């Protein structure tokens with residue numbers, strides 16, 4: 281095996297990308313071992329019944345606080361071909377901007393009816409839909425006063441790989457100063473959902489987010 285793997289560059293971001301970038305050169309796993317390293321993505325049947333509806337912890341429990349929204353779109357590769365049966369794992373802050381996570385040390389309120397996590401699979405045409413609560417913006421870096429605009433984290437798994445992106449909301453005051461917006465420039469538009477009206481009485485509005493996982497039209501992945 282060659283000794284010269286690829287070294288990833290640390291880009292100009294919020295001074296934390298260096299902590300998330302591998303420090304050693306990337307090495308290709310020997311072909312004979314690759315199969316055993318490929319993550320296994322469970323099929324649709326393993327999804328819990330309620331995971332597409334993040335507005336409630338369970339179907340018979342009260343709804344979380346805030347504005348209920350629908351998020352939907354199509355997952356596709358660089359040629360525009362739909363990707364079916366991919367797993368989308370979703371997480372976000374609650375209506376107030378608080379994560380239900382051990383590392384969220386803010387004293388912003390939790391919502392006992394909001395877990396902030398969900399999971400859906402794309403259908404045979406690459407389409408997905410989930411419901412959630414429109415998340416609050418939060419002060420991500422109190423030391424430098426940097427707010428993160430409203431956003432939803434989405435992990436896409438399929439075919440042995442996993443990518444993580446973020447969905448942003450249009451016309452949010454902190455969008456332009458967000459590290460991902462600075463990195464992407466004009467292409468940041470791809471990560472901003474496009475509002476649509478939905479006749480469903482259980483949600484206030486819809487946000488369309490088509491996820492392109494490769495090529496020149498790809499959305500931003502971390």
Ligand SMILES: [Fe+2]
Pocket residue numbers: 373428431433
């Ligand atoms: Fe976040």
